[in-house]
Amino acid sequence: MIRLAQKGAVRLAAYAPTKKVRALSSSSVKTSSVAPGKLLLKAIRHWASPEYTRIVLELNGSVPFSTGSLPGDAGKGIVPRIYIDLKGAGIASGIDQRMVIKEGMIQQVRVGKQQNNSTRVVLDLAMAGEYKAFALKGPDRIVIDLGTRKQAVLEANPTEIRSLPTAKGDPIAKVLEQTPEERQPQVRLPEGGSNRLRRIVVDAGHGGKDPGAIGPRGTLEKDVTLALARVLAKRLKKEFGCQVILTRDKDVYLALEERTAIANRVGADLFISIHANASKNRSVRGVETYYLNFSKNDKAAAVAARENGTSLKQVGDLEMILFDLMANSKINESSRLAAEIQSSLVGNLGRHYSEIKDHGVRQGPFYVLLGATMPSVLVETAFISNKTDEGRLKSSKFQGRAADAIVAGVKKFAKASRMIATK
Template sequence: MAMRFHSFFCFTINRSVRILFSVLLLAFCWLNPVSAEAESPAQIVNLRHWTNPTYTRVVLDLSRTADYKYNVLPGDASKGLSPRIYLDIPDSTRDLAVSPVVEIEDGLLRRVRFGTPEPGRTRMVIDLVTSADFKVFHLEDPYRIVIDIGGNQKPVLSARSPEIRNSPPGRGSDALAEVLGRNAAPAAKKRPSPANNERSGLRRIVVDPGHGGKDPGAVGPNGVLEKDITLAMAKLLKKQLEKDIGCEVILTRDRDVFLPLEARTAIANKVGADLFISLHANASHHRSAHGTETYYLNLSKNDQAAAVAARENGTTLKEVGDLEAILFDLMANAKINESGRLAAEIQKSMVSRLSRKYSNIRDLGVRQGPFYVLLGATMPSVLVEAAFISNHREEARLVTQDFQQNTALAISQAVRNYGVALELLAQR
């Protein structure tokens, strides 16, 4: 009897353990699903490029995160081979909507080709006209690989819109990407330069209204959208710069459309801009946070700067840290010192002007951060956080044309001071 009871007791315990183990296994699988995406190869879903004779940016859109490696092969005239950059992506495939050969012929690049050197590995080859400097980096959410290629020719001023061409969109590409070529940067009207500015070193400025389209940016406590504020401010700043500087001003967007972050500096590089100014409204979980600050590209110096970069990049703090690891390679040609000087002029001018008009204007200073929107810019570039849209008082100010106009006046005056100090503009 005792033995039967012991056997029954052991069977019951073992059955309970088995049931508990099964429940835990099911819970683990539910909390950690093995998705089809993780098991399947990464897919190249689109190829985009921005091009002129001195600069080309090629962007590969992928369905998920992927490893990659790249190298350059020298040309061999005796074999009729031009210099080539190649990029290998293991465990990947190419969507059939992406053409295997994309002709570019912009004076710097001949074409982009795709091949499969071995099953499961995709190779992209960029045929160059001549040897050129290049840099490669990737951006997150959605995952894309960016290749910047620079030549030696000087950009030529032209009133044409920057050319943004896509291969036929693959699955997962943004629908608005198809119209970016028409809407990304409308052609600026030619304006006669003032007599004292005939030899201006600031011939063209690109102003970038942050966010747009499906990306609203930060949302204020009363529902005000950052994308609407930045667009309104950018239009006023364009008019003010044209009046004060007499230069050509191009907006990266002049309506409510989505524009990927990598497209914004690509536009500035393509048109040979002398300055790039990206406009934003700040946000914080703390409703009491307020003030104005100006950023330029560099390694972030504190957690607050990293947090702002993460929000504007649409990434996590960890991904911001990963980006900093490759910034050393990316900043070789960036005009860091000039960007810092421009940021200082803008910050000083904004605080000075706005303090005369409004109370409680807080000077948060000039900061450095790893912002996607500034990556790859070949001219002095800054990101302006005009005020906190998350703060009730500053949200109410941001929606008024008076605040927007005074912000535009302050930035325009700062650009003039910057130009005069560097002898890019004549004093008046």
């Protein structure tokens, strides 16, 4: 069987990059026309920061792949490289053989045909690091995460990233440039300390061409998640005085892997993805909060399949490689964050509404949580498939109360983790 997840390290201490690249890059898209019936590499996307880079190879079908790394040789001017071999896949017209990136850890991406009807993608690196590669479905793509072994400078030096040059039109870089609000936070933050709560990424599920689940009265999940995420972002900012970054603040489509890339790139301390649940049984209601792990039952697997936009079988396939992919994830912290948010939502909303059923903390293989390096959760706030819950999800009162409950859950977690002062 072909191993779908691959990881490794490429190292060469002697190699020093000629130019230290500090800019945060925006995603660049290389697309092209695709002839039917042939497996092709059709686009390469990337998101980079000094210590973290995610590369996505877009394919028009399921392509077996293998990866490897080659050390550099400073004396010969050879940089460390990582390669990805796409078996039986060609290159769509319009893909450059050489894409100069010079951002984060990546110098350039090269693409070439191999003799055995394969395509090799080579990443020329500015520095040695670790990498992990995995395949996602619907549409098919291969994700390569690159990281340095050092503690992320983004976490250690939050002031530094604000002064970084911005990529033009890059909303994330723009957010990072903003100075924090003058207003005093409502909680005291501990002095210094690398663990301090500095930055939270709030992800409004779905968007653009992806409406998410649709309620019986036609409410779109993407609209209620955005409304709730906006309120949540405001209230988190007010409570903690930290930076809060929305993965989207309008009705646009974002690939699931881009959302995680944003959180990693900005060095977020917490990642909260907001969703609304759906069930074929329209009487089902209640709250559940997820973190990344193997699904423990069919219901959790079904929720993961729906949110991933894949089939149940593909969730099963993903679970076969999940162990490898969870190496750097904060599973224990994520499960504690999920527990605090879940109990806070059930408790606080239960004071105002009937039938706030507690479905508990659950785990599942969610694409949007894959590769996140900080405690990260996915909140299913209510069932949009139920008429009453659909009405609540649309009401700004419910959105505000749900946001307050999530803030209270985050606060408990942050206190227990000493990310904020305990008194």
